[in-house]
Amino acid sequence: MGRATQQRTLKTRAQLIAAARKIVADAGYEALRVEDVVAAATVAKGTFFAHFKDKDALMDILIGDHIDALLDDMEKTSRVTSVDDLIAITKPLLHFISSERYIFDVFLRLSGALAVEDIGKIATTLYRHDRILVGLMADSPFRKDISTDLLSEGIQSFCINAVALSFCVLHRGQDVESRLSVYLDAWLCPKC
Amino acid sequence: MGRATQQRTLKTRAQLIAAARKIVADAGYEALRVEDVVAAATVAKGTFFAHFKDKDALMDILIGDHIDALLDDMEKTSRVTSVDDLIAITKPLLHFISSERYIFDVFLRLSGALAVEDIGKIATTLYRHDRILVGLMADSPFRKDISTDLLSEGIQSFCINAVALSFCVLHRGQDVESRLSVYLDAWLCPKC
DNA sequence: TCCTTAAATTGACCGCGGTCATTTATTTGC
DNA sequence: GCAAATAAATGACCGCGGTCAATTTAAGGA
Numbered sequence: 001m002g003r004a005t006q007q008r009t010l011k012t013r014a015q016l017i018a019a020a021r022k023i024v025a026d027a028g029y030e031a032l033r034v035e036d037v038v039a040a041a042t043v044a045k046g047t048f049f050a051h052f053k054d055k056d057a058l059m060d061i062l063i064g065d066h067i068d069a070l071l072d073d074m075e076k077t078s079r080v081t082s083v084d085d086l087i088a089i090t091k092p093l094l095h096f097i098s099s100e101r102y103i104f105d106v107f108l109r110l111s112g113a114l115a116v117e118d119i120g121k122i123a124t125t126l127y128r129h130d131r132i133l134v135g136l137m138a139d140s141p142f143r144k145d146i147s148t149d150l151l152s153e154g155i156q157s158f159c160i161n162a163v164a165l166s167f168c169v170l171h172r173g174q175d176v177e178s179r180l181s182v183y184l185d186a187w188l189c190p191k192c
Numbered sequence: 193m194g195r196a197t198q199q200r201t202l203k204t205r206a207q208l209i210a211a212a213r214k215i216v217a218d219a220g221y222e223a224l225r226v227e228d229v230v231a232a233a234t235v236a237k238g239t240f241f242a243h244f245k246d247k248d249a250l251m252d253i254l255i256g257d258h259i260d261a262l263l264d265d266m267e268k269t270s271r272v273t274s275v276d277d278l279i280a281i282t283k284p285l286l287h288f289i290s291s292e293r294y295i296f297d298v299f300l301r302l303s304g305a306l307a308v309e310d311i312g313k314i315a316t317t318l319y320r321h322d323r324i325l326v327g328l329m330a331d332s333p334f335r336k337d338i339s340t341d342l343l344s345e346g347i348q349s350f351c352i353n354a355v356a357l358s359f360c361v362l363h364r365g366q367d368v369e370s371r372l373s374v375y376l377d378a379w380l381c382p383k384c
Numbered sequence: 385t386c387c388t389t390a391a392a393t394t395g396a397c398c399g400c401g402g403t404c405a406t407t408t409a410t411t412t413g414c
Numbered sequence: 415g416c417a418a419a420t421a422a423a424t425g426a427c428c429g430c431g432g433t434c435a436a437t438t439t440a441a442g443g444a
Contacts, residue, residue: 003411003420012422034401044424049402108300112360119362127362145383150374153353157375161349168304170311170319182342183349190382191337195390198440204392226431236394241432 013051015041020058029059030102057120059106064121066096071128080136083184087177090159093129094176098163108160130156142188151188158183205243207233212250221251222294249312251298256313258288263320272328275376279369282351285321286368290355300352322348334380343380350375 019040023032034055038048052058070092080086097104110122133152142151162180165171171179211232215224226247230240244250262284272278289296302314325344334343354372357363363371 006410006421008409009422033399035399045401046403046425047423050422055401105301108356109297112356112362123360123362143382143384146378150378154350154375154378157349157353158346161345161352164300164304168315170304170315183346186338186342186346187379190335190384192335192382192384195441198391200440201392225429227429237431238395238433239393242392247431 009051012041012043012047015043016048016051017058017061020062024062028102029063029100029106032059034058053118056106056110060110060120060122063103063106063110064125067093067122067125068128070096071125071132074129075132077136080140082141083181083188086136086155086184086188087181090180091177094159094163094180098166098176101167104163104167126156140188143190154187155184158187201243204233204235204239207235208240208243209250209253212254216254220294221255221292221298224251226250245310248298248302252302252312252314255295255298255302256317259285259314259317260320262288263317263324266321267324269328272332274333275373275380278328278347278376278380279373282372283369286351286355286372290358290368293359296355296359318348332380335382346379347376350379 016037019037020032022040023036032055034048035045037058038045048058052061073092074089077089080089097107107122110120111126112123130152133155134148137148137151158180162176162183165179166176208229211229212224214232215228224247226240227237229250230237240250244253265284266281269281272281289299299314302312303318304315322344325347326340329340329343350372354368354375357371358368
């Protein structure tokens, strides 16, 4: 069982995360350096890695927390009546993930849990987003020939694709939402 | 204009790529170290970066070449008559990209060209794959309410999603092809 | 053949993520 | 209160990708 967590552990961890948040707020996620975080938190480098498995683990928390807050808002919506509706409530999420290439890279890297024992924040938010979508699909005007689970998976897939293309010069000109709009019309409202 | 490329330039480049291919064949993509490549090619480290912008640029060539070869095979198919057909000819591609997590990571990172001046091999293969799919959609039994361009985009999106989920412990149990089969049935043959 | 000019190569060096044996601080049993 | 035991923190060190001023090699021109 071992001993209980000491007070200073929580304090050090809080210092590290606070320092990291400040750096991200000032210079963006990509600019974050572990050495800068530990310097700002006035602890040694080794301490960082005693608290976080690696740099990505910290990013998982920072980015995951942000997404979680956005999902809190999204959860307030109980019903969607159109694709436009759906896109409107998804907009903040799209905006955040496409706001910095590095965020999207980390998101993709950590979106799938590689081992059962370490399902990170970001992976959890994806699952949570999925459940929210399934809830919204239950009482919606969209196609009924496939399960709400599958509808949700498709929406997520198209969201990620739309964001990915927003970073690609070959597909610029269209913004994320209008591209997603085309996808979701075809996915949710097939005319045949 | 400058002078013509010297012979030794081509030779050095060929040595570097050959050395890299050997390492990949022996130990996989993830295990490749630039220092090992230059050692095997008996050149200095700086020489590597005179030939390739960074390590990813070499990976782009190695992985891009492999995908290109798989697309050569795919291009021989002139017609698909079912989702199973489509999945059968896509299988080699799925297999390769899901064979190593690192390959998939590089693929995602380089699949979108970040600048017009450096559209890499992998980004080009994605475009090529898209054109092949559009060709196949022209004379297919799939839905006709949306353009072949959009059909193709959706197929690519679902392929990537299926591979991504294959790396996720929360979604194991199903293999890539059977998951993709569910997606493509819903995407290409909506029943409503 | 020699000299000039540009291309190609070199390797010491840097940045930064991550490790680990050692030291310091806390808790627990007596 | 004092050791023994365990948790936390430290910083020198390593691996590896990437840079750059200095050097070597090859390609015209006279």
